[in-house]
């Protein structure tokens with residue numbers, strides 16, 4: 001049974017979500033502050049997905065997810081935001097969130113998005129039928145990426161990757177040599193079909209470059225294709 005932590009300060013909303021998730025076969029717990037959520041999650045807590053309200057008293061949702069990632073906790077986090085402002089979405093992804101849903105939302109949409117997060121995680125771990133086994137790991141330029149465990153190794157250092165960072169890198173690696181548009185990446189990696197700001201993609205690419213490029217400002221593997229999107233190159237020619 002998948003476990004969901006609901007972090008929401010509005011009691012009726014939290015209770016309604018819990019009831020509905022349980023009716024769908026999830027185990028659901030509620031915390032009503034960011035501080036309490038961090039305490040539950042900082043040593044993992046055994047949750048599969050966190051639904052995290054942005055507007056909380058005390059620590060807000062952005063800060064909660066930022067601290068979780070800082071503490072190297074990479075449980076998939078979906079932000080619930082009252083405003084669908086692109087700046088909020090961007091800020092959420094920057095903080096380390098995996099997905100977001102503007103409030104108010106339909107239950108069916110929430111459930112679909114939760115399934116999407118769980119599916120992405122399974123896909124990453126290579127359990128989905130038809131996924132080539134060789135894509136579970138890859139090496140280039142002295143880096144070794146283990147997608148199953150969401151970790152990038154370089155020399156003796158380990159860099160954990162969030163679900164979205166690992167999913168994006170895996171998609172780029174699987175399409176190595178091809179130019180992929182920002183729009184395609186948003187659809188295929190984030191599952192976002194709305195008119196989301198494509199800067200989200202640029203932001204994640206900048207983060208991946210810090211992990212994989214010797215000189216992030218002069219990338220040799222994760223190339224910008226001006227006006228279109230990006231191309232991943234395993235072995236640069238020169």
Ligand code: CA
Pocket residue numbers: 008009010053054055056
């Ligand atoms: Ca709230």
